[in-house]
Amino acid sequence: MPIKVADRGDPSLRGAVDGPGGGHGTSRPCALSAACAPRIKGQLLIARFDYLSDVHGTQAAARVLEALSAEDIGLLRSLVREAWYPFALLMRLDRTLARLLAGGDPSFFEELGRHSARHRTEWLGEHAALVSVHAFLSRVADQHRSFHDFGRASYQRTGFHSGELAFRDYPEVDEAFCGSSRGYFRGVLKLLTDGAAEVVEAACQCRRDAACLFRLRW
Numbered sequence: 001m002p003i004k005v006a007d008r009g010d011p012s013l014r015g016a017v018d019g020p021g022g023g024h025g026t027s028r029p030c031a032l033s034a035a036c037a038p039r040i041k042g043q044l045l046i047a048r049f050d051y052l053s054d055v056h057g058t059q060a061a062a063r064v065l066e067a068l069s070a071e072d073i074g075l076l077r078s079l080v081r082e083a084w085y086p087f088a089l090l091m092r093l094d095r096t097l098a099r100l101l102a103g104g105d106p107s108f109f110e111e112l113g114r115h116s117a118r119h120r121t122e123w124l125g126e127h128a129a130l131v132s133v134h135a136f137l138s139r140v141a142d143q144h145r146s147f148h149d150f151g152r153a154s155y156q157r158t159g160f161h162s163g164e165l166a167f168r169d170y171p172e173v174d175e176a177f178c179g180s181s182r183g184y185f186r187g188v189l190k191l192l193t194d195g196a197a198e199v200v201e202a203a204c205q206c207r208r209d210a211a212c213l214f215r216l217r218w
Contacts, residue, residue: 036171037086037087037088037171037172038086038087038148038149038150038151038170038171038172039084039085039086039087039148039149039150040084040085040086040087040090040147040148040149041081041082041083041084041085041146041147041148042079042080042081042082042083042084042085043081043082043147044090044116044147045076045079045085045089045090045093046079046081047115047116047119048090048093048094048097048112049061049079050115050119051097051112051115051116051119052064052097054115055115056101060101063100064093064096064097064100067096067099067100068092068093068096072089072092072093075089076089076093084149087148087150087172088172090177091174091176091177094109094112094176094177094180095176097112098176106175106176106179107179108179109175109176109177109178109179109180109183110179110180110182110183110186111183112179112180112183113179113180113181113182113183113184113185113186113187114183114184114186114187115183115187116180116183116184116187117183117184117185117186117187117188117190117191118187118191129192129193129194131192133161133163133189133192133193133218134155134157134163136188136192137155137163137165137188137216138155140153140155140165140188141153141154141155141165144167150169150170150171151167151168151169151170151171152167152168152169153165153166153167153168154166158215159217161217161218162215162216162217162218163215163216164213164214164215164216165185165213165214165216166211166212166213166214167181167205167211167212168205168210168211168212170205170212173204173205173206173212174206175204175206178201178204178206178212181201181212181214182199182201182214185197185199185214185216186199189216189218192218193218195218196218197216197217197218198215198216198217198218199214199215199216200214200215201213201214201215202214202215
């Protein structure tokens with residue numbers, strides 16, 4: 001079943017820095033009702049199907065969709081870049097991808113994040129080396145709520161070649177999202193510096209820490 005992408009919404013956001021897309025074991029649901037369930041922009045889901053097409057070929061999407069529920073297929077059938085979708089949908093998709101394409105290997109989530117970094121920084125082109133890494137990471141934090149309707153993000157410079165990104169107040173968390181986040185940040189640093197990068201998640205909401213804290217060095 002093909003995925004139809006509708007290009008609605010503000011075109012100025014299409015090249016924006018959206019972060020990894022999203023999540024952080026076990027989902028911790030909102031304590032109130034489905035109405036408070038966290039949501040992410042369709043761009044983050046579209047990036048997963050771009051990964052499938054780029055890395056596994058055009059037929060891979062059909063195989064993945066066959067493994068999902070009818071409800072999820074209905075949501076994914078016609079994705080809109082600027083529409084809101086359940087965060088849990090992204091996590092179910094990511095875990096299905098990992099199961100079908102990598103035998104459930106948790107390192108696969110980092111691969112998804114690295115591909116997303118390439119996809120979301122391609123607009124920099126040959127000018128990537130001229131971009132301030134600190135400015136880029138600050139923008140990731142500033143634009144967090146443009147792509148997630150939950151949580152808070154902040155960036156702090158800790159040295160000339162180091163900084164910390166913190167994400168807090170997530171009503172649902174999933175280790176798969178943390179993995180894709182690590183991959184995304186490693187991918188971004190590689191593209192911007194063309195050098196080795198160190199990304200350590202020093203704290204994690206999945207472990208009941210107050211925030212997911214990523215320490216980055218390049």
